[in-house]
Amino acid sequence: MDTYLFSLVVILVGGILPLFTYKKFTVMKAACVIITAIGSFTGLYAALSFLIHPVENAVISWPWLHHFEIALQMDAMAAFFLIPIFFICPLATLYSFHYMHHEKQSGKTAISYFFSAVLFVSMALLTTANNMLTFALAWEIMSLSSFFLVVFDFRNKETRKAGYLYFIFAQAGALFLFAAFAVIYSQTGTLSFDSISAMPENMKLIAFVLAFMGLGSKAGVFPLHIWLPHAHPAAPSPVSAVMSGVMIKMGIFGIIRFYMLLAPAGEIYGQIILVAGMISGILGVVYALGVHDIKRLLAYSSVENIGIILLGLGLGMLGVATGNSTMAAFGFAGGLLHVFNHSIFKSLLFMGAGSVIHKAGTGKINELGGLMKTMPVTGKTFLVGAVSISGLPPFNGFVSEFLIYYGAFYGLAHGSSFLLPMLTIISLAVIGGLAASCFTKLVGVAFLGEPRTENAAKASECGIAMRISMVVLALSCIVVGVFPEPFVHIVFRVVSGLPIAATVSPTVFIDLVRNISLVAVLFLGILGITMLLRKGLYSGKPMAKGPTWGCGFTQPTVRMQYTGTSYAMSIVGFFRPFIHSENVYSGIQKIFPGKTTYKTKVSDRAESAILETVVKPVFWVLDKLRWIQHGEIQLYIAYIVLAIVILLLAQ
């Protein structure tokens, strides 16, 4: 526990230091990277050593403002969620070393480093929070510091808009969360986490649903995800990497934490989570197919992955409710492992996207192309991330999705219920397929083929710090995919904290995982041998290189290539009831057609629905109340006095 606190202090120091040293730009960045790395590795060590040798009663608390108490507790779940925090954050900081390259923005960069450090620390505190007050405090600090990170480029109007949207969602989410706390407090009369499970069942459901709304808006569960596709393109890439890779997982963490604290009976919890997971998963990936901005796409893909995680957790909750402990264990294990995996590959993808935007100057995939040749490291690591996120073996996404599949099939076979596990399997399959097509679109259009614009053609490889971060993450994807055993062990240790899962022996997991490992090693072996053979057989033979999509034409043009739009059109069209796309097509009339245009724009159904049902009525009401704001200061003060008097009389 002491090591853990020490690491937080170190990270915070790493964040405060740049505020004083911003005049020396490179020194500041280097110092921040090194200190953050030291702090994070200490923290990682603390978390891992706790997972390997758990300590009883790792609790610490101190009084705050006489009446309250800040309480921290390290347990297996907290330690598990600390791993992505302490793993991704230093890499993102390292990445930013070359990403934040404008020396003129030195002051701004320093402030951004400060808020990053605050964000890291608040996330770590959140995982170890041991009462509602600490949780709420860490939650708010996390929301606010990430807001400041999002509006880094505050001179841009779009960025400010995205920032406000995020702010509103973060605060509205916090409102729901606090409402849940209020419900709990009204039942237990204490802010502590200990007596929550003693609440009456119907109250538990209300508290859980409220908390789920609040936590879900942070996690990006489907109708509450709207801020994600706006905030991520606006934020600098290392920030997006941390936010999407780690911060939205804090919402998931909250859901699991509250579920465990409430310890509810009844299948409704699992059902809610499963349905939310299916909706986010499928619609998230469909929207990801529909959008053609690299970071917006990744943001929607985060929504999809949150869906997958929720599917795992929902299966787990269903398993707990129906007494099917194997399904419960596999569901939770799959969901948790996917949390870890997603944090790796989503950060990797966002970093890749960042270096593309950095070098090519645009994130619109229809303006990119051929980057694999000019940016080999970014391209290859991005490919690794894309394959992992599509859930293909032998990478890490496969392992976690496989565990969820296994849990669902097990539930199906051992009859806890039929419909939901079946639907889970179907939606996982649909998600997997669509994710694969979505990322073939992304990699195929942006990295393969020929550059579509001047900027894309001029792109060069990014700085070494950025490359190191990406390579480390890509290697982690492979390591987790090929040797998942230790990671599954860790996840199982977390799951065994659940009362129901105690009856499942880890050997079931281990056997399964060893098989995955074996197949992955075989696959990689065959791949390696094939590549060697190819090299050997082709050596010394003449080889000609032509432009991609050349296909024998003498004068191919880059516009002959598939665009992201045309590639995704058929799938997006299939999901038309759920996704609104406007098409403008001028058509072809003559035998030798003239200029013709095709344009498609996808707008988010959830966004327009919220706009219609929430924002417009609120605006209408506020418009009617405009006369209150007349500009007379004296009368404003009178309002205040009136309000105080009414409050005093009402007492």
Add this chain to the structure above:
Amino acid sequence: MIHLTDVILSITILSVLLTLGSNRLMALVKIIALQGVLVSLTPLFMEHHDKLTGGILFLTPITVAIKGLVIPAFLFFAVKKASIRREIEPIISYHASLFAGLAMILVSAFIVDRLPLNLPGSHALLLITGITTLAAGLLLMMGRRKGITQVIGYLMLENGIYLIGTALAREVHTLHVLEFGILLDLLAGVMIMGIILTNINRAFDDMDTSLLMRLKD
């Protein structure tokens, strides 16, 4: 026997009434300086503070300096720079304000009487003075047009809060936290108002806050 606290409190009440009846800005600044000093001295003469702890000795001079010197000086220069002498066309007339001030004393005495507090002797008077000062400050902010007068109203409001805090705080420790909090609040508030006032003055050649209505969309 006349208790020293009673004297201080009476002068405070008088200064409050004076602010309500006066229309000269310089006079208002001077009164508020006096009031600030008086108010910050009150904790020294309270019964439960007969042990002069280090905290009091350290804080009182600071409070006196800020309330009696720094802020009034600030206002003094503001008035000089803006070269306006007096309040014209108050929203609530001087007579009405004075009358309201007297009514406030009665009402606050009534309120304090009704409150379920058992305060030692002079604390009740302190509370009455505090509430009156607070209410008068609010009245001043509502009833006058010039920015300077509103700042003075705000200062009076804070003085009132300070007095109420002194009356209600049981422990010396809490009192200091409270006082210092108020003081910081006050400084920040006056600074901000100063900036706003300068801007209004620059934009409209006057300190009339009702001119701000023109900024409305």
